[in-house]
Amino acid sequence: MDEYFDVAGVDEIPVGRVIARMIGDRRIALGRSKSGIFALDNTCPHRGGPLAEGDLIGEELICPWHLWAFDVRTGNCPGGTAMGVAAHAVRIEEDRVLVRLSPARPLPELM
Numbered sequence: 001m002d003e004y005f006d007v008a009g010v011d012e013i014p015v016g017r018v019i020a021r022m023i024g025d026r027r028i029a030l031g032r033s034k035s036g037i038f039a040l041d042n043t044c045p046h047r048g049g050p051l052a053e054g055d056l057i058g059e060e061l062i063c064p065w066h067l068w069a070f071d072v073r074t075g076n077c078p079g080g081t082a083m084g085v086a087a088h089a090v091r092i093e094e095d096r097v098l099v100r101l102s103p104a105r106p107l108p109e110l111m
Contacts, residue, residue: 004089005023010095011095012097013030014032017032018031019031027051027052028042029052030097035059039099040075040088041085041086045084046068049050049063049064049065051070056072059072059073069075086102088100088102089102103110
């Protein structure tokens with residue numbers, strides 16, 4: 001998809017916070033680390049935990065259910081690219097946050 005979707009105002013996402021938003025049928029975790037605003041798929045591939053309800057520690061978003069970590073810039077779990085969630089392109093226009101969806105990453109067999 002090449003289309004950007006208006007999902008929030010910049011002021012709705014203070015540094016260190018994460019919120020959930022819907023774009024069509026996709027739920028995303030939209031947050032702001034010290035390096036900027038990010039958007040990831042909201043569902044942890046481990047057991048389906050809601051990432052937007054997790055903790056943001058530095059540049060990692062921690063799943064609230066089983067503490068899996070995801071790099072907010074890439075969507076990857078630390079240590080490799082085999083496990084992770086889709087990271088979406090973010091653009092700021094005036095005071096609005098726009099997100100372009102990336103293809104969903106295939107889910108591994110649940111452990």
